[in-house]
Every structure is written in C-alpha cells, then in structure tokens.
Amino acid sequence: MLSCYRILDLTDEKAFICGRALSDFGAEVIKIEKPGGDPARLKGPFYKDIADPEKNLIWFAFNSNKKGITLDIETARGQEIFKKLVKTADVVLESFAPGYLDSLGLGYEDLSKINPRIIVTSITGFGQEGPYRDYKDPDIVVRALGGLIYTAGYEDRPPLTTSYVHTHCLGAMSGAVGTMIALSHRVHTGKGQHVDAITQQALDIVCSAEIEGPYALFGEIPTRHGRARAAVTLKDGSVFYNPLLWQCKDGYIALNLLLNPASAKNNLSIMQYIKKDGIDIGSFEHWEWETKSWEDMTLEQAEELMDILGKFFMNHTKDELLVLATENRFQLGPCNNAGDVLKYPQLQARGFWKEIEHPELGTSLKYPGGAVVTTQGYCGIRHRAPLIGEHNDEIYQELVMSGDELKVLKEQGVI
Amino acid sequence: MVKKPFEGVKVVQLCWAGVGVYILNYLSHYGATTIRVETATRPDPVRLFAPYAPTNKEGEPVGLERSAFFSITHTAPEYGISLNFKQPEAIDIFKKLVAWADVVGEGFPTGVMDKLGLDYEGLKEVNPEIIMMRTCGYGHTGPMADQPGFGSILTAVTMMDTIVGWPDRAPVPPSTYYTDQLSPMYASLAIMAALDYRRRTGKGQYIDHAQIEAGLNYMTPLILDYQVNSRELALKGNKSDHAAPHGVYPCQGNDRWVAIAVMTDDEWQSFMQVIGSPDWARDSRFATAAGRVENSDELDRMVEAWTINLPPEQVMTRLQEAGVGAGVVADARDLDKDPQLNHYNFYRELDHPYMGKLRYYHPDPVKLSAVETVVQRPVLLGEHTDYICKEILGMSPDEIDRLRQKGVFD
Numbered sequence: 001m002l003s004c005y006r007i008l009d010l011t012d013e014k015a016f017i018c019g020r021a022l023s024d025f026g027a028e029v030i031k032i033e034k035p036g037g038d039p040a041r042l043k044g045p046f047y048k049d050i051a052d053p054e055k056n057l058i059w060f061a062f063n064s065n066k067k068g069i070t071l072d073i074e075t076a077r078g079q080e081i082f083k084k085l086v087k088t089a090d091v092v093l094e095s096f097a098p099g100y101l102d103s104l105g106l107g108y109e110d111l112s113k114i115n116p117r118i119i120v121t122s123i124t125g126f127g128q129e130g131p132y133r134d135y136k137d138p139d140i141v142v143r144a145l146g147g148l149i150y151t152a153g154y155e156d157r158p159p160l161t162t163s164y165v166h167t168h169c170l171g172a173m174s175g176a177v178g179t180m181i182a183l184s185h186r187v188h189t190g191k192g193q194h195v196d197a198i199t200q201q202a203l204d205i206v207c208s209a210e211i212e213g214p215y216a217l218f219g220e221i222p223t224r225h226g227r228a229r230a231a232v233t234l235k236d237g238s239v240f241y242n243p244l245l246w247q248c249k250d251g252y253i254a255l256n257l258l259l260n261p262a263s264a265k266n267n268l269s270i271m272q273y274i275k276k277d278g279i280d281i282g283s284f285e286h287w288e289w290e291t292k293s294w295e296d297m298t299l300e301q302a303e304e305l306m307d308i309l310g311k312f313f314m315n316h317t318k319d320e321l322l323v324l325a326t327e328n329r330f331q332l333g334p335c336n337n338a339g340d341v342l343k344y345p346q347l348q349a350r351g352f353w354k355e356i357e358h359p360e361l362g363t364s365l366k367y368p369g370g371a372v373v374t375t376q377g378y379c380g381i382r383h384r385a386p387l388i389g390e391h392n393d394e395i396y397q398e399l400v401m402s403g404d405e406l407k408v409l410k411e412q413g414v415i
Numbered sequence: 416m417v418k419k420p421f422e423g424v425k426v427v428q429l430c431w432a433g434v435g436v437y438i439l440n441y442l443s444h445y446g447a448t449t450i451r452v453e454t455a456t457r458p459d460p461v462r463l464f465a466p467y468a469p470t471n472k473e474g475e476p477v478g479l480e481r482s483a484f485f486s487i488t489h490t491a492p493e494y495g496i497s498l499n500f501k502q503p504e505a506i507d508i509f510k511k512l513v514a515w516a517d518v519v520g521e522g523f524p525t526g527v528m529d530k531l532g533l534d535y536e537g538l539k540e541v542n543p544e545i546i547m548m549r550t551c552g553y554g555h556t557g558p559m560a561d562q563p564g565f566g567s568i569l570t571a572v573t574m575m576d577t578i579v580g581w582p583d584r585a586p587v588p589p590s591t592y593y594t595d596q597l598s599p600m601y602a603s604l605a606i607m608a609a610l611d612y613r614r615r616t617g618k619g620q621y622i623d624h625a626q627i628e629a630g631l632n633y634m635t636p637l638i639l640d641y642q643v644n645s646r647e648l649a650l651k652g653n654k655s656d657h658a659a660p661h662g663v664y665p666c667q668g669n670d671r672w673v674a675i676a677v678m679t680d681d682e683w684q685s686f687m688q689v690i691g692s693p694d695w696a697r698d699s700r701f702a703t704a705a706g707r708v709e710n711s712d713e714l715d716r717m718v719e720a721w722t723i724n725l726p727p728e729q730v731m732t733r734l735q736e737a738g739v740g741a742g743v744v745a746d747a748r749d750l751d752k753d754p755q756l757n758h759y760n761f762y763r764e765l766d767h768p769y770m771g772k773l774r775y776y777h778p779d780p781v782k783l784s785a786v787e788t789v790v791q792r793p794v795l796l797g798e799h800t801d802y803i804c805k806e807i808l809g810m811s812p813d814e815i816d817r818l819r820q821k822g823v824f825d
Contacts, residue, residue: 149674160652164637
C-alpha cells in the first residue's frame with residue numbers, strides 16, 4: 001500500500017520497529033548503519049548463541065523487510081551522500097540524542113532546505129524539547145518516568161520493570177503513526193515537517209485511565225499488588241485484591257473473576273467444573289450467584305473462594321484451561337510463552353506464522369505474520385533483515401556513483 | 416487556513432471497549448470528522464468503568480457520563496448519535512452514515528455486525544470504496560473468531576503477562592491490560608495506509624485487526640530466541656544482561672524509588688564521581704561492564720546505601736546532570752507534576768458537563784511541527800443525534816420525531 005514511499009532509517013535498537021512497521025505496509029525502508037555494522041548487532045541474543053553481528057536476533061526481528069546500506073554520516077563525504085539520498089526520500093527516521101543531527105548539519109531544518117517535502121521523525125525517550133531533553137533514556141529509566149514501573153510488582157519488594165527490553169517500541173510505534181499523519185498532512189500542504197515521537201508520553205497513555213483517574217478525582221495513588229490487578233470491596237468495606245494471574249499445572253493462567261449477577265451463569269458453570277474434579281466448594285455450594293456480588297462476601301469467604309480456585313487450576317494444564325475457557329467464553333486464558341504461541345491453535349488456523357528463509361544460516365525461521373489482514377494484500381514480514389551493506393551497490397549505483405568511486409569510499413571508511 | 420492532516424476524512428466509529436478508541440483517536444485528533452454510534456440500551460462497557468466522578472446530589476445514579484476511565488481515554492473531538500440496532504430504521508440510518516463515510520471502525524466479536532448484514536460485504540454494497548476496520552481479540556476467522564476480546568486475557572495470551580517478575584516468584588502483570596494500548600497502533604497505521612492507498616487508487620478495503628496478532632508483533636525477539644536457542648525469557652527482576660548498576664533503588668520517603676541504569680564504562684566513571692568516588696567503587700571487579708554484571712548483587716547493595724538517604728528527584732537530577740540514566744519511579748502524583756510532561760502540555764484541563772473541570776485529557780504521544788492536535792472532552796451519548804440526522808442526513812424534524820417516538824434513538 002505504501003510502496004511509493006522511500007524511508008531512510010537511521011534509528012538505533014530503540015526504534016528499529018518504527019521503520020519495520022512502515023515496511024510491513026509496503027514502504028521501501030533503507031536501514032543506514034555505520035560502516036562495519038550497527039553496534040546494536042553486537043548485543044545478544046544471537047542465532048545459536050554465536051556472537052556474530054550477522055546473527056543478532058533483535059536485528060532479525062525488527063529490521064526484516066528493510067534494505068541495508070552502510071554510511072558514515074559523521075564524515076563530510078558521508079553527509080554529502082546522505083543529502084543526495086534525502087533528495088530521493090519521503091521520510092527520515094532517527095533516534096539519536098536530540099540535537100545530534102543538527103550538529104552534523106543534518107537536522108530537520110537543514111534537510112528541508114534540500115527537500116522541502118521531507119518528513120523527519122525523531123524517536124526519543126523524552127522528546128526534542130523541555131527540561132528532560134538531554135536526559136539519558138535507557139529502557140528502565142523511561143519506563144519509570146512513564147509510570148509503568150511503580151504499579152508493577154509485589155508489595156514487599158521493589159517495583160518492577162520488564163525483563164524483556166522493549167519499552168521504546170511504544171514510542172517508536174507512535175512515531176510510525178506520526179509519520180503517516182505527516183504524510184497525510186503533506187497531501188494538503190505540499191511540505192514535510194518534524195515529528196517528535198516520545199516514549200514517556202506513550203507510556204503515560206498506557207497507564208492513564210487506571211493510574212491517573214483515581215488521582216485526578218480523589219487524590220488516590222494506585223500502587224502494586226503482586227498478581228492482582230483489580231481491587232474489590234467486601235462486605236465489611238475492606239479492600240480485597242483478587243489475583244489476575246494464577247499458577248496452574250504447567251505454568252500460569254489469567255482469570256478476570258467478575259463476581260456480580262451478570263456473571264452468575266459463568267461462575268456457576270466454573271463451580272460445576274470444580275466439583276467434577278472432586279474439589280469441595282464448601283460454603284459456595286449455597287452461594288446465591290444470581291443476586292450476590294463481592295460486596296456481599298466476607299473476607300473469610302473470599303479467601304475460601306481463592307483457595308478453591310487455586311486448587312482447581314493446579315489440577316489442569318494451560319491447554320486444558322484454554323479449551324475450557326473457549327467452550328464457555330470464560331474470561332480466562334493461558335499466560336503463553338514463546339513455545340505456547342507457536343502452537344496456539346487460533347494462530348495456526350489463521351496461517352499467522354511465516355517461514356522466512358535465512359540462506360546464510362541454511363535455515364528458515366518462523367516470524368509473526370502481519371499485524372493486520374487486509375483485502376488489499378499482505379501486510380507483514382516478506383524477507384529477512386539485511387546483511388551489513390547488503391544493498392550498497394543497488395542504492396549507490398542509483399545515485400550514479402561508479403564502481404571506482406564506491407571502492408574509494410569503502411577504502412576511506414565512508415561506506 | 417492550512418488544512419489538518421485528515422480534514423475531509425469522515426469516520427463512523429462503532430468501536431466499544433478499550434482498543435477501538437486508541438485506534439481512531441489519532442485520526443480524530445488530527446482533523447477527521449468522526450461520528451460515534453452508541454446506544455443506551457447496551458452501553459459501551461467503558462462508560463461504566465470506575466473510577467466515577469461523584470454526583471452532586473445524594474442518591475443520584477452515576478449514569479453513563481461520569482466514568483473517568485471513559486473520559487481519560489476518549490479525548491478526541493467526535494459527534495455522537497445514539498442508534499438502537501434492534502429497530503430496523505436504525506440500521507437504515509447507519510447505512511446512510513456508511514454511505515457518507517470514508518472509514519468505518521468497529522470492535523465487536525465476529526457475528527455481531529455480520530448478523531445485522533453489516534459485515535464488509537454488506538457495507539460495500541452501500542459504499543464500494545469504504546475502508547472497514549474491524550478490531551477484535553482473535554481475528555474474524557479461525558475457531559476463536561467469536562470469542563470476546565478481553566484485554567485481561569489478551570495480555571496473557573500475547574506473552575505480556577510473563578515478562579515482568581522475579582526469578583523466584585510468579586510473574587506479575589505489566590501494570591495494565593497492555594495489549595489494549597500496544598495493538599491499536601498497528602490498526603491506526605493500517606487505516607492511514609489504506610486512506611493513502613485509496614487516495615491514489617480509489618480502492619477501499621477491509622482490515623481485520625486481531626489484537627493477539629498485532630500484540631505478538633512486539634514479541635518477535637523472544638519467539639526467535641525460543642526457536643533457535645530453545646530458551647524462554649528468564650525473569651530477572653530489574654537486572655540487565657548487559658549493564659550494571661541497573662535497577663530500582665529505594666530512596667528517602669515512603670515507598671519512593673529511583674531507576675538507575677549505567678550503560679557504559681564512561682557512565683560508570685561519571686556515576687562514581689557523583690557518589691563521591693568511594694573506595695569500594697574502585698574495586699577492579701567493577702571496572703568493566705562484564706565484571707559489574709557478574710557482581711551486580713554486591714554492587715546493588717552499595718548503590719542502595721547511597722540512594723536510601725536521598726529523595727528520588729535528587730538522585731535523578733544529579734545523575735542525569737552527569738550524563739547517567741536515572742529517573743524517579745513515578746506514581747500518579749509524580750506523573751501529574753512531571754516537568755517534562757507538563758512542558759508538552761500533556762495534561763490538558765477541560766470542562767465536562769457532568770464531571771466538572773479536570774486536568775487529565777491527553778493528546779497523542781507525538782508532536783508535529785506543522786499542525787496542532789485538537790483535544791476535547793468525550794462526546795455524551797447521543798449528544799448530536801438531531802444535528803447528525805438533520806445536517807448530515809437531511810432528515811426532516813417530523814421524521815426525527817417519529818423515529819424518536821419509536822425508540823430508534825434509544
């Protein structure tokens with residue numbers, strides 16, 4: 001759909017996913033790395049744990065579909081070549097510290113003089129202006145200031161960040177959307193603009209309704225409650241945190257337990273399944289599901305119910321509970337890990353996984369397919385990520401550079 | 416007057432619950448004319464989500480206009496019409512809106528629109544160039560197509576409930592129903608790409624947005640790691656494989672914390688200077704990143720001993736001034752007064768007829784240099800029913816009255 005657009009991608013690992021998402025919809029994305037390869041290629045995990053810049057799994061994941069060239073934009077000749085490329089492009093994506101490209105004479109103002117239609121999308125933790133502009137923005141720091149750490153974790157331990165480093169993907173994806181907004185605006189104005197995409201704000205949107213709502217209205221500050229998400233009020237007015245995540249036979253499941261008359265049918269049938277397992281449901285034998293809610297329950301009963309559910313889940317595997325949930329439309333699902341999603345029946349039925357050839361590795365790997373399915377063609381991964389400088393010849397020849405010229409540039413370390 | 420990016424784009428928005436609004440907000444914030452179709456006979460569940468703004472009078476029901484959850488998320492300008500699809504005339508009016516529109520967005524499980532003849536085939540008969548975006552939990556084909564798409568469960572099935580935790584304990588949820596906010600950006604992109612494509616080709620399309628599939632596109636590195644190294648993600652608290660100190664450290668005050676990440680050897684040098692170059696820090700085991708990671712437990716105790724006597728704001732400022740990544744572990748109050756978010760006017764105060772003045776209406780997390788976003792309080796249910804019927808659909812006041820009597824606008 002977007003094959004008419006050329007995008008130059010200068011981002012580091014924070015924001016690889018931005019150009020990747022645009023390339024899923026057909027845009028030609030040219031990843032520009034330093035001669036010798038992007039430093040991010042050296043940070044694992046790697047294919048078969050072999051530390052090799054051509055075997056980096058994060059590079060594979062978020063640079064697939066892109067073309068790849070090497071160019072040193074810190075040299076005068078490199079800047080000249082970059083400017084030539086900008087004349088042929090619609091968008092530049094970057095995630096350097098604010099002001100870095102300006103210092104090279106390659107900021108939005110400079111580039112728009114060369115190509116007034118160019119859109120520059122900058123993706124950073126905190127934005128291109130303001131008091132945190134020059135703050136370092138590693139994953140955990142941005143996540144903390146975006147409000148997603150304070151409410152994650154157990155009461156008796158420090159709050160938690162994510163063990164999977166991905167937080168900047170949120171800012172990068174809003175940068176992809178911002179780029180499309182700017183391309184749409186260009187239809188009216190004929191001009192490009194500078195898009196400032198900010199991970200801290202993207203995180204704040206994530207937590208806004210649940211964390212800011214209670215504060216804005218009542219000055220309440222939500223905090224962390226382990227496996228639980230939602231607080232309920234019991235008969236004596238006390239607050240009870242009923243767990244969202246539960247241990248089962250082979251891992252964890254999520255259960256959003258709604259205890260109100262509207263959910264009576266579901267809850268009654270869960271009780272039937274529990275009884276079938278031979279588990280005593282105690283006082284819940286006589287609970288009036290059709291009329292009662294959490295507000296009618298004592299703490300003792302709430303704990304009894306948690307005990308009953310806990311026993312039941314420990315009797316079953318994630319797969320069994322998925323079947324149970326699907327058949328009954330329960331608000332319950334497995335906490336999948338990578339092995340689980342690869343065999344998840346719904347994804348297999350939809351042909352979601354795509355086998356992508358990696359000829360250099362002599363193998364193919366399964367990647368997530370398109371994030372959407374459309375009637376105007378496939379929008380997702382098509383080919384593996386580029387090798388270092390894989391498309392140098394193709395792209396630089398298009399700029400009418402001769403073989404000799406390229407050889408010299410290579411010797412000088414420009415490409 | 417320079418036009419807004421989506422000026423002239425007409426959107427009919429039937430998305431209820433969490434995801435749809437995040438998808439369409441971007442279009443409506445940037446100039447699209449959006450009509451939100453709802454019914455009081457089966458209200459959007461988010462209109463009933465706590466917390467609620469208190470009512471003014473004792474005993475007055477909370478109603479559908481006081482959910483702060485709803486108003487925090489619905490910050491884009493929209494027109495509102497109420498249509499009760501149980502009435503055939505409501506379907507007729509909806510089809511007229513489809514004929515008027517460029518984009519229709521809906522968020523029901525498979526079957527709801529289909530039974531009403533309002534699937535893509537049905538809409539195409541009315542408007543061959545329509546772009547129809549359908550978002551649901553599992554996609555509109557396959558054995559789980561008709562399953563409800565609860566964010567609480569999708570977060571689990573997309574691996575996002577197994578990425579936060581300690582090695583010795585059960586994982587915890589990542590603060591929110593994460594897929595509700597992560598999956599929408601792909602659908603926004605798809606709609607904008609579809610509009611761009613239609614402008615050039617005249618062709619509309621159907622977009623099937625399965626939140627599980629969009630969500631998993633964020634998880635690719637973990638899926639590859641499992642395939643080639645037979646490794647599932649190991650939970651590691653707040654530690655990093657590549658850097659130390661890296662963690663959340665206790666500060667002065669009640670439940671106050673700071674996040675610190677020393678990512679390079681240069682930053683380690685700066686960090687040492689800020690903490691006053693103590694003898695222990697010059698230990699050769701801490702000289703390299705690999706050594707610091709290996710001895711991170713010991714290192715963390717030393718860092719804690721320094722942070723515990725300082726407020727988190729001071730740790731952040733002192734380290735950031737020295738070029739080391741550090742940030743307050745922000746709670747709701749910290750977010751509200753955060754100087755950076757406020758510099759971007761991220762907390763906009765608006766007046767709401769039922770909730771009064773509140774300071775939390777957010778724009779999108781992008782700022783464009785040539786166009787301003789427009790943030791507005793959420794539309795009330797059916798707020799513009801008469802206006803839409805009269806001005807957009809050209810219906811007469813008598814006709815509108817007649818349909819109202821019949822309950823078409825309930």
